[in-house]
Structure formats: structure tokens, C-alpha cells
Amino acid sequence: MGKKIGVLDSGIGGLTTVKSLQDLLPGEDIIYFGDNKNVPYGNKSKDEILALTLKMIDFFKENDVKIVAIACNTISTLIDSYKDRYDFPIVDIISPTADYVVEKALENVAIIGTEFTVNQASYNKLILKQNPDIEIISEGSKNLAALVDSGKFDDEETKETISNHLKNLKSKGNYKNLVLACTHYPIVQDIFLSFEPELNIINPAYQQAKTIKDYLSEKDLLNKQEMGSLNIYTSGGPEIYSKIIDRLELINVGEIKTVDI
Numbered sequence: 001m002g003k004k005i006g007v008l009d010s011g012i013g014g015l016t017t018v019k020s021l022q023d024l025l026p027g028e029d030i031i032y033f034g035d036n037k038n039v040p041y042g043n044k045s046k047d048e049i050l051a052l053t054l055k056m057i058d059f060f061k062e063n064d065v066k067i068v069a070i071a072c073n074t075i076s077t078l079i080d081s082y083k084d085r086y087d088f089p090i091v092d093i094i095s096p097t098a099d100y101v102v103e104k105a106l107e108n109v110a111i112i113g114t115e116f117t118v119n120q121a122s123y124n125k126l127i128l129k130q131n132p133d134i135e136i137i138s139e140g141s142k143n144l145a146a147l148v149d150s151g152k153f154d155d156e157e158t159k160e161t162i163s164n165h166l167k168n169l170k171s172k173g174n175y176k177n178l179v180l181a182c183t184h185y186p187i188v189q190d191i192f193l194s195f196e197p198e199l200n201i202i203n204p205a206y207q208q209a210k211t212i213k214d215y216l217s218e219k220d221l222l223n224k225q226e227m228g229s230l231n232i233y234t235s236g237g238p239e240i241y242s243k244i245i246d247r248l249e250l251i252n253v254g255e256i257k258t259v260d261i
């Protein structure tokens with residue numbers, strides 16, 4: 001059994017899961033892979049996403065992981081196609097939040113994610129299977145993940161895109177709870193709240209980190225050291241990572257390495 005937690009995403013978005021893991025499990029060693037060369041995944045076909053995902057998980061297989069977090073909603077919609085191919089557990093980001101919505105009996109739920117995630121309707125299926133009375137509306141975005149991945153965290157274009165999506169959601173129905181169903185979106189959560197301060201924002205990255213903590217505690221696999229490390233690998237350049245590391249206040253980050261997988 002390996003020692004590290006592997007976290008992957010199409011780009012920088014999965015670092016929102018890393019942030020929650022560092023808060024909840026400070027002793028863990030984390031290895032991150034962001035496929036920035038191929039971001040965004042949300043506009044690709046199922047076969048393309050699957051092929052790229054297997055390469056990332058294979059990379060983790062060679063790198064001493066005890067568990068892998070799929071810190072990407074788009075990739076998580078396909079979890080059943082790959083989770084049984086490996087001998088370490090693979091945790092998706094969608095089911096912990098679907099369970100949370102049901103447990104808390106949240107009403108009037110809106111979901112915003114990539115078009116791929118919204119078309120797969122995994123949140124809807126998992127929630128409605130447990131409680132068919134919860135009302136859900138959803139909105140897919142073609143470009144918000146790419147805007148965030150290119151570092152346009154506070155740009156007018158990003159603000160306008162978010163404002164338009166919120167208007168679209170309003171025209172579909174009432175909602176009090178908004179699931180940020182793409183791991184890139186919590187990075188610009190402040191913009192969502194600037195337009196609708198009363199919104200209850202649900203961040204699946206946090207729910208995913210909690211699920212990992214529970215699993216590792218239950219199996220007695222927690223790292224007992226006081227302070228863990230964070231090693232970041234990307235298929236793209238390191239520049240965007242310096243920006244996001246500061247914004248999310250990630251700690252103990254080693255050198256950011258570009259690798260071809």
C-alpha cells in the first residue's frame with residue numbers, strides 16, 4: 001500500500017480539493033497532477049476524457065499512492081468506467097455532495113458545471129434516486145473553467161460569464177443552494193457571491209476531502225506525521241500554479257514539475 005494521496009484534475013481546479021485536504025488532514029503527503037496541456041475537458045468526448053484520465057491514474061500508480069481523489073466533476077461522471085481497474089481506492093467528487101444534499105434535505109438546488117457534467121446529469125440521478133422530491137435546475141458552461149485555468153480570476157470577462165449564468169439559472173427556476181460542480185469554480189466563488197450574496201454555496205471539493213478523511217481514518221491509513229508535503233506535476237507550464245497557490249494559500253509546496261505522461 002502506497003503512502004500518498006493522489007489528486008488529479010484537467011488543470012488547476014483540483015487544488016480546491018487539495019486546499020480542503022490540507023485543512024482536514026495536515027499530516028498527509030499529497031501528489032497532484034493537472035493536465036493543463038489538455039484543459040478544458042468539459043468540451044471533449046467521453047473517449048477522449050477516459051484516455052487522458054487513465055494516463056493520469058497510471059502516473060499515480062507509479063508514484064506510491066494509497067488513494068486517489070478525482071478532483072474533477074467532468075471526469076467523475078465517468079467513474080464507473082475506470083475505478084475497478086486499479087488496486088487502490090478512487091474517490092469521485094460527485095457522490096459525497098449528492099449525499100450531503102439529501103442528508104441536509106436541501107430544497108431548490110441549482111447545479112452549475114461544465115456542459116459535459118450537466119449533460120451526464122450524475123448529480124441529478126444520485127440525488128433524485130434518494131429523494132425524488134428535491135427540485136434541481138442546472139446550467140452548463142462552455143468556457144468558465146478555461147477562463148479560470150488561464151488565471152483570469154478577477155477579469156471582466158469572468159464576471160460577465162458568471163453573471164450571465166446566474167441570470168440563466170434564474171430564468172429556469174428559484175434556487176437557494178448552488179452547487180459549484182466544477183472544481184475550477186470555487187476559485188472564483190467571490191464573484192458568484194458578489195452577484196447573489198444570499199446564496200448558499202456548496203463546494204464539492206470540501207465534501208470529497210471529508211469523505212477521504214473518513215475512509216482513511218476507518219481503514220487506519222492516516223499519516224501520523226505532523227506536517228505533510230505537496231508535490232505538483234503538470235503537463236503544462238508552472239506559471240499559473242504560483243498564482244493559484246497564493247490565492248488558495250496552499251502550504252509546503254515543493255517544486256512544480258512539468259511532465260509528459
Ligand code: DGL
Nearest residue numbers: 040041042073074182183
Ligand atoms: N475542473 C473540472 C471539473 O470539475 C473540469 C473543467 C474542464 O476541464 O472543463 O469539471
